[in-house]
Amino acid sequence: MHPLIDVSALDRLLRGQEPPVLLDVRWHLAGPPGIESYRKGHLPGAVFVDLDRDVAGPPGRGGRHPLPATGDFEAAMRRAGVSAGRLVVVYDDADSTAAARLWWSLRYFGHDRVRVLDGGYRAWTEAGLRVSTADPEVKPGDFIATPGRLPVLDAEGAAALATAGVLLDARAAERFRGEQEPVDPVAGHIPGARNAPTSGNVGVDGRFLPPELLRERFAQLGATDASDVGAYCGSGVTAAHEILALTLAGIPAALYVGSWSNWVADSDRPVATGES
Template sequence: MTAPESPLKSAAWLLDHSDDPRLRVLDCRYALTDPLVGRIAYLEGHVPGAVYADLETDLSGPGQPDGSGGRHPLPDPGVLAAWLGNVGIGNDSVVVAYDDPSTGQGFYAARAWWLLRWLGHRQVYVLDGGWPAFLAAGGAPTTDEPTPHPSTFAPDVRWEMVARAEDVENRGADTLLIDSRAPARYRGDVEPLDRKAGHIPGAVNRDWSGALGEEGRWRGGEAQAGRLNAGDAPTITYCGSGVSATPNLLARELAGVPLGPQNRLYAGSWSDWISDDGREVATGEEA
């Protein structure tokens, strides 16, 4: 059996392929605590040819008044496909997404990677080590914003990659539910973003940041498998709003389990779960 292609690309690869006419780069830098930080960082310097992908306006859909769908709902597939086409990404494009793991929030590129895979695009990758790796490899930043040539992106949505609250509630006994947030949020000690603290009953805690090692680079497949400790069990992974869970989904793919029925994202995550006061909430350490 042929091993699946890695979802990662190195900075050296990116520099070597900078002249490839099919290459498209997404700058996904962002900060949940200050939505302007990423855009400002992009304007101050970015990978040549990169288009800025804003978590709120490009990589998420509009929120609902009752909170259902979570704080960062999935965008409408047609809307996301149209945006991709407008920034020059077509079905034959090779897409590399990057963020800045040195900020402690290196999960935005994984969100973009997951979304494109959800739309059926295979040639999408995360830059291993992100922005710092590009600079360390000798990459020369630019402040020039590209003028993309619009393309056509026809989505082939893979709904089997997505879990809803009902799927979480009715999951089989063999399904491992993974909470990707920091341990203090999982336990319910603190909750800086959502109106309730705690976790979904039965979930185990696998902090997303453990997917990254030194210098913000991704750990290898064996290390990911040992960290997640999921074995061959199907998994549903969540976080606060479906963003920081995506590194664990990528990590599981590195460990040999591709996105799909065995490796799903609860897209609405904790913020969707607590939108219904009838759903149970647990606190404390893993049972």
């Protein structure tokens, strides 16, 4: 199943006999909580999913957004109406950063029919399509979470991949170089990693670049379908966006879920600064 869906195709599905489950996962690292945006307007029938509460475990040494416990994720998705055989479409404001983490999480836990609304809520409203402020009636789903369906990395695996393969750092260049670090206690990057900010995966409208342009971008960084590739970021959210972009480019890749926030939790781990 193609990972993306555009607004026209989604609109047709929502008018059909078997509409997909719609999950609104708008989330902001800084600013108002996503639920406030949801209450001001969302796609008709969409259920709000809280990224911090439903798509990640409690922050700690495992990182700021570690994997949730299997039972917790299963329960959250069932509350949202997710069932194994029913298509799920996820969206956020525009650039799919948060939506990609939910897309990746559902696939990691075994749901095979998940798509991301390309361009998100912004694309939907710019197309002049209807929005709602009503809370939908949700029939609980029967989703059974089975972890391990996508590859992941721990700190040791990320360090090894940075040497033997291609480890992409999805954060902004100034954070990669160690010039700024607004969130984590240590600035810099994993030695050997290559910087590939997720902002380069999308256009100004928040939609993903065509696959051929993504392949070209990643090939310039040494990441191809013939490479062992992984990605990390600050806490495993924007790195999931990188995994989605790599998937669109036809390049399998593993996610270091704990990412930089897990890496720097151990002061014995090396830290690099400057360009790669």
